[in-house]
Amino acid sequence: MFLKVEKVRFGVIGLKGIGMTHIEAIKKCESAELLAVCDIVEELAKSIGEKYGVKWFTDYRELITLKDLDAVCVCTPHFLHHPMTLDALNASKHVLVEKPMAITVREADEMIEEAKARGLKLGVAFTYRTNPALKSVKSMVEREELGKLLRATLEVANYRTQLYYEDSPWRKNWKTSGAGVLINQTIHHLDVMCWLLGKPKRVAGFIDTKLHNIEVEDLASAALVFKNNCHATVQVSLVDNPQFDRMVVSGTKGKVILDFGSQLRIGISEPDVETHIRTSKEPWSRPKASWREVNVEGRGGHSEIIRDFTEAVKYGKKPLASGEDGIWSLEIVNAIVLSNFTGKIVDIPVDREDYDRLMDKLKSGLKLL
Template identity: 50%
Template sequence: MDKVRFGVVGAKGIGRTHMESIVSCGNAELVAVADINEAAGKEAASKYGVKWFMDYEKMLEQKDIDAVSICTPHFLHCNMALKALEYSKNVLVEKPMAITVREADKMVEKAKTTGLKLGVVFQYRTFPVNREIKRLIDGGEIGKIYRVVMEACTFRTQAYYESDAWRGKWKTEGGGALINQTIHNIDLLQWLVGPPSKLQGQIGTMYHNVEVEDIASATIRFENGAFGILQVSIVDALDTSRLEICGEKGKIESNGEHKRAIMSKPLKECIADKKVWGGRPESQWLEIKPKTEEKGGHATVIKEYCDAIIAGKEPPVNGEEGRKSIEIINAIILSSFEEKTVTFPVDRDAYDRLMRSLSEKEMRQK
């Protein structure tokens, strides 16, 4: 195999990006699209010269499809992925891979038992500057991490939520700002810093007429001992995107500009000074420059996913990796509603009970 033949389910929105990226990749080929919206499906099929299916399962029956790209509303991701795996198709699913961590568990297990490749789209990991930050951290450039702050605050109007009936509801979107807009940032946070051991979260709905959160925060303790603060929202008309990672040898800041500072001597030596109260080490700020001109994004995700299938290897972001951000998001929501610290792994039963309760409350209010 030198090309992976794709069927895309979901012809609108992010599905368009997937189709454009597939046809731009030398190791991928678009052969079919499925969408219950006849106009959207036929338009995409005509544009790319591929077959259109209204029935997703009919598309899965096609022998000339190696992988399925899932670009549908959140609540459909799990069942569509499981069905594709049953039909012996590899699966690339848009974020979030599922609404609950238990759904993600099912997807991971199914991929393992079938021996097929489950990939999740987290294009922030492909951006060259983020890969360079990852290389610096893993290489010990800033030493042991002890503190991290991430702010991911952007803006959506009420029109955004009213554009599709599934948005803004617990049962169909699975959350708000956390699971939709800032899941990329949360994935990046745990990819760079490591897995959390426990957290306390708060969520709220401040301004939008929706069930789900439009603002959230969490204090996080990571397995490596680091302390973290996460703030997210979709009510900030003036966007804020900031990442600060502090280590015992230096610091990384990313807020539009990307830079690092390395101290002249390690933090522990500075603190141990018994003569000078406020003595700080010398440091120098340096720009973080990627070693490539590539831009990253969906095309890179798809190329690397196809590379993995062709080579018989695991995708860079497989099901286990994709599940990590879902578990953090579930933990923040569970912590907020139960008003307590949540430890990892997240209690699947407790979270499922919470989701059932929120969905039933939604139905009673209709």
């Protein structure tokens, strides 16, 4: 299904925080038009609607009935992504949903299936995919400049205060957030990991709540194996200061160190390690190694996500991060949580029934960190 229109007409649901970023991105996009906004806080919905001269609502179910509306951006707390997306799809609207696309993989399955059945576009706002530096790494991987991928490490050392959670209490709980640092912050980085390495296969994970008064985790560690047999380790937290994000991707021909900003450090092995290991005549020799620093201008962001999604809607293209793409980082999050509470390695796809049973216990407080 595609639209023969000059501009894709959007409605934005959820106006606190990231919803305003979507609005600004829509306003900057020549192929997009803001048609309506919605928030349960009437004063906020009214003020934003009047500011931009568009229709405003306090009930999203009224917004999605607009006949001239083409697509909606779902920018609400995590637990609302699934029902709101399904309702919008049922109303024949294309949907761009904020990360994470859902709380559980079963919910994500249902969203993907509904979009497919109705011939509608379902995109996930994974903005890191628009980062020029990360796109250059993606190209390196596709051109096999790093050779056969062997391993990767991801470290997300972030920080949040208790007030961060008190200001938006839904972030504190399993029922409304679905997890902590893994699903709220690290989901972006895990999406990049899947984008570069492919689909995950097995996961062993540990989570903990160290310093915050919350139900969900503020620290997590995991070991993963991907379907291409690349190994990966993940360590993430919201109790680190100074802060930094870093990912290393290593292959037989070299490695790249990225900071999720504009800096890349690229290392090249000559010859590649696979050849050298097999042919070297010296027991302690190493192949020649060289490093170079690369600065890639630009940061990407929601403007590029909106532009890409409008093209997907207008021309029937696949979104930069489709629902089928977005589910894999959620598979990892669910697998880490399930592994922590079962003490077992978890195969991906995650067993939907096992995870739903665990979530029922977490939501009811029968299981605690």
